[in-house]
């Protein structure tokens with residue numbers, strides 16, 4: 001199965017209660033061969049309307065943060081833990097995450113990134129299967145099923161609480177250093193990785 005085929009197979013997903021209120025499933029966007037995958041929480045109002053993760057004000061901030069780490073949106077792939085907007089932007093419920101998780105895992109398998117950057121609590125908890133706190137573990141690195149997992153604060157936190165902006169900028173600078181120090185890839189070509197100029 002390709003990433004496009006997986007996305008198409010979810011277009012009419014009715015597996016959970018979110019199906020009845022969403023405008024559309026927001027599967028993900030970016031380079032299907034990306035070496036870096038960003039995982040957010042869930043589509044919000046604008047994402048639900050446009051069908052793309054991280055648009056609107058949070059998306060603009062994410063684009064700026066990516067650029068600060070020498071990355072563009074075209075280099076990376078961006079997805080969310082759950083693919084449909086929770087009504088009124090409430091938190092995803094545990095059963096919604098469990099229902100959607102296999103599709104996130106399939107996305108990861110198909111993209112096969114070297115680094116997975118999780119944004120906020122929900123994404124890192126989903127990846128680690130533990131109730132960790134992002135403010136405590138941001139900046140550490142984890143290995144999950146052979147992938148480097150790099151937990152970062154969620155950019156929406158900076159919009160809600162100005163004091164978080166510097167911390168998020170710090171997370172992206174740490175990511176840049178981490179990527180600069182990754183050993184050269186062996187299994188994917190350096191060109192495909194897009195990391196080595």
Ligand code: URA
Nearest residue numbers: 040041042043053054
């Ligand atoms: N937009 C997304 O697509 N995901 C988030 O987690 C927040 C905003």
